[in-house]
Amino acid sequence: MNWVLDNLELIGGLTLVHLRQSVIPIVLSFLIALPVGWAAWRFTPLRGATLTTVGLLYTIPSLGLFALLAALGIPLLSDTNLIVALTVYGVAIMTRSVTDGLDAIDPATRASAVAVGFGPWRRFWTVDFPLSGPVLLAGLRVTATSTISLATVGILIGVQNLGYLFTNGYQRRILEEVLAGVVAVVVIALVVDLLLVVLGRLLMPWLPRRGGVLTRRAPVMAGATG
Amino acid sequence: MNLFLDAFAWIFSPDRLTGSLPLPLAIWQHVAFTFGAVAIAAIIAVPLGWLIGHTGRGREVAVALSGAARALPSLGLVLLLVLVIGVVHKTEAAVVSFVLLAIPSILAGAYAGFEAIDRAVIDAGRAVGMTPWQILWKIEVPLGLPLLIGGLRSATLQVVATVTIAAYVGLGGLGFFFLQGIQLQRFDAVLGASIVVVALALSLDGLFALLQRVVVPHGVRSRAGTAARPLRLGAAPA
Numbered sequence: 026m027n028w029v030l031d032n033l034e035l036i037g038g039l040t041l042v043h044l045r046q047s048v049i050p051i052v053l054s055f056l057i058a059l060p061v062g063w064a065a066w067r068f069t070p071l072r073g074a075t076l077t078t079v080g081l082l083y084t085i086p087s088l089g090l091f092a093l094l095a096a097l098g099i100p101l102l103s104d105t106n107l108i109v110a111l112t113v114y115g116v117a118i119m120t121r122s123v124t125d126g127l128d129a130i131d132p133a134t135r136a137s138a139v140a141v142g143f144g145p146w147r148r149f150w151t152v153d154f155p156l157s158g159p160v161l162l163a164g165l166r167v168t169a170t171s172t173i174s175l176a177t178v179g180i181l182i183g184v185q186n187l188g189y190l191f192t193n194g195y196q197r198r199i200l201e202e203v204l205a206g207v208v209a210v211v212v213i214a215l216v217v218d219l220l221l222v223v224l225g226r227l228l229m230p231w232l233p234r235r236g237g238v239l240t241r242r243a244p245v246m247a248g249a250t251g
Numbered sequence: 252m253n254l255f256l257d258a259f260a261w262i263f264s265p266d267r268l269t270g271s272l273p274l275p276l277a278i279w280q281h282v283a284f285t286f287g288a289v290a291i292a293a294i295i296a297v298p299l300g301w302l303i304g305h306t307g308r309g310r311e312v313a314v315a316l317s318g319a320a321r322a323l324p325s326l327g328l329v330l331l332l333v334l335v336i337g338v339v340h341k342t343e344a345a346v347v348s349f350v351l352l353a354i355p356s357i358l359a360g361a362y363a364g365f366e367a368i369d370r371a372v373i374d375a376g377r378a379v380g381m382t383p384w385q386i387l388w389k390i391e392v393p394l395g396l397p398l399l400i401g402g403l404r405s406a407t408l409q410v411v412a413t414v415t416i417a418a419y420v421g422l423g424g425l426g427f428f429f430l431q432g433i434q435l436q437r438f439d440a441v442l443g444a445s446i447v448v449v450a451l452a453l454s455l456d457g458l459f460a461l462l463q464r465v466v467v468p469h470g471v472r473s474r475a476g477t478a479a480r481p482l483r484l485g486a487a488p489a
Contacts, residue, residue, distance in 0.1 A: 084456045085449050086412035088429050092445030096254045101441065102433070170321045177324040178416060181430065188326060192419070195330040203334055207327040214322035 028201040036190070040209060043186035047173045047217075050108050054115025054168055055161075061116065062123020063149070076121065083117040087178045090114075107179040114175065115168045122164025126157030159232060162225040166218050173214040177206070187213075254442060261443035272427055274447070281424040281451065284414045288349030289357075289407050296354045297399065300361020304395065305387060313362060317355035325352055325413045333420050345417045352413055353406035360402015364395025396466040404459035411452045425451070 029036065065075035085093070090110045095101035099109055130153060138152045177188030187206050194202030226234075261267070267274035303309045329348045336344035368391060376386045418426025425448045432440030 081453065081456075084408050084452050086408075086415045086452055088412075088415045088426060089445040089449040089452070092429070092442045093449070095438070096258075096442055101438065167321065170318070174322050174324045177326050181326070181416065181419065182433070188324070191324070191327045191330045195334065195420070198334065198338075200331070200334045203327060203331045207324060207331055210324045210327065211319075211322045218322075 026201075028199055029205050032202075032205075036187075036205060036209060039185065039187050039189055040213065043173070043176060043210075043213065046104065046108060046179065046184070046186050047111070047169075047176050047213075050111035050115050051165070051169050051172050053108075053112045054119050054172075055165060057112070058116050058119030058123050062120040063127065065120065066124040066127040072124070076124065079117040079120045082113055087114075087175060088181065091182050102183040104179075104184050106182060107176065107184045111172050111176060115172055118168045118171070119161075119164050122160055122167075123157070126160030126164070127153055129160055130156045155229065158225070158229045162221065162229075166221050169217050169221060170214045173217060174210055177210060254438065255446075257439040258442035258446055261437075261439040262447060272423055274428075277423060277425050277427060277444075278447065278451065280422075281411070281414055281448075284346065284349065284417075284422070284424060285407060285410045285455075288346055288410050289353050289403060291346070292350045292353035292357055292406060293403065295350070296357035297361050300358040300399075300402075301365065301387070301392070301395075303358075304362035304365025305391060310362065310366075313358050317359045320352070320355040323352070325409075326416050326419070328352065329413065329417050329420065341420050342422065345420060345422050349410045349413055349417075353410050356405035356409065357399075357402045360399045360405070361395070363402070364398035365391050367398060368394045393466075393468050394471065397463050400459060400463045400466055404456065404463065407455050407459065408452055411448070411455060415448055 061075065065072045087110060090113060091101065091106055094106055094109055094113075099106045134156065135148065135152060138148045143152065176186055177191060179186055180188030180192050187210050190202050190206030190209070194200070194204075194206065226232075262274070300313070303313050325348070328351065329345055332344040332348045333341045336347070372394070373386060373390055376390045381389065414422070414424050415426035415429065418424050418430055425444050428440050428444035429448075432438065432444065
């Protein structure tokens with residue numbers, strides 16, 4: 026514990042940087058995936074190509090993605106590269122969640138909205154979006170957790186965050202430092218996850234509190250087809 | 252596009268066959284670490300996942316485990332285990348961390364495969380007099396195979412990415428050229444090695460996608476569309 030107590034300031038500072046580098050891609054990937062996922066769901070010809078593309082993006086190892094983004098003009102050793110790469114992975118996860126979430130809504134509900142005169146814009150924001158909420162939230166939780174943990178790889182392209190504790194601790198053979206880094210990352214991921222769950226309860230008060238509503242693969246919706 | 256030409260020139264340069272780490276050897280190391288770790292993880296996780304799927308017990312533990320694993324930073328885990336087990340045994344330590352990272356996806360694939368089976372099919376098996384052992388091997392295992400392969404697919408991709416990162420501890424593999432290229436400011440090497448890693452990951456992904464399709468039994472092939480989807484339960488890119 027001595028190392029941790031002596032270096033609280035360093036850990037705190039790195040945690041803040043780490044949060045900034047993670048929150049930006051988490052928010053960005055939600056904002057980007059929403060229209061992309063909607064388009065893939067709404068226009069059938071786009072669906073296969075979009076979902077295949079995001080699936081392939083997801084398979085690219087992070088170091089490989091850093092280099093590919095650098096080849097496209099983003100400086101290799103920069104915060105921007107890390108944030109863009111994390112956003113790419115986030116979009117890959119979230120796009121799938123958006124189409125899954127929209128798929129899970131009972132077509133009769135949507136038809137009723139149309140029948141009472143909702144236009145496409147109003148129908149999306151007052152019917153489709155809130156009803157796909159549980160699946161979107163589940164996707165967002167996966168995105169948030171993996172983004173926070175993956176951000177540590179940034180240290181290999183010279184971007185400082187909690188990953189610094191890994192490489193610095195390894196080089197100096199300070200086991201405590203590496204362990205502190207791992208624990209800090211896991212704790213941040215869990216706290217952010219918890220905040221997202223609370224946010225979900227506040228935004229979707231109509232959902233039952235228990236019963237696996239928030240699990241990713243099982244949207245509990247009237248007439249859900251899975 | 253010049254950068255890509257330089258990268259391909261780096262890949263196909265005759266220098267890649269000599270030097271401290273020839274490129275074919277690095278690819279071989281990468282593949283060997285990946286398959287070795289996934290095989291060990293499968294030996295541990297497949298029976299356990301089948302047990303959870305067959306009995307329906309311990310599912311919450313498995314779900315929590317795969318959720319927690321997503322939060323675990325792979326670089327941190329590799330470096331931590333190397334320090335704990337000892338720098339002299341860094342290969343063993345790295346393999347242990349690869350195995351740990353591969354287990355959640357395989358476990359999830361194994362039990363999710365069993366869970367996805369229609370209960371009526373299992374009841375039918377029991378009704379015609381199948382023993383629990385026969386139900387396991389003749390119904391649950393074959394029907395659960397596509398999702399299990401999906402779990403192996405996620406695990407493999409996760410390990411391919413982590414082996415790249417593990418070059419940091421001097422393990423070889425394709426990440427070696429990436430990290431060395433950054434130190435020497437040779438972007439052709441960085442991009443060249445990255446292209447090879449990406450190609451490796453995409454080929455393995457394709458291979459598993461194909462396998463996932465092949466293992467669907469004839470009788471259920473008509474509704475195989477949903478079963479062949481890649482499983483993303485425990486996996487995060489690394």
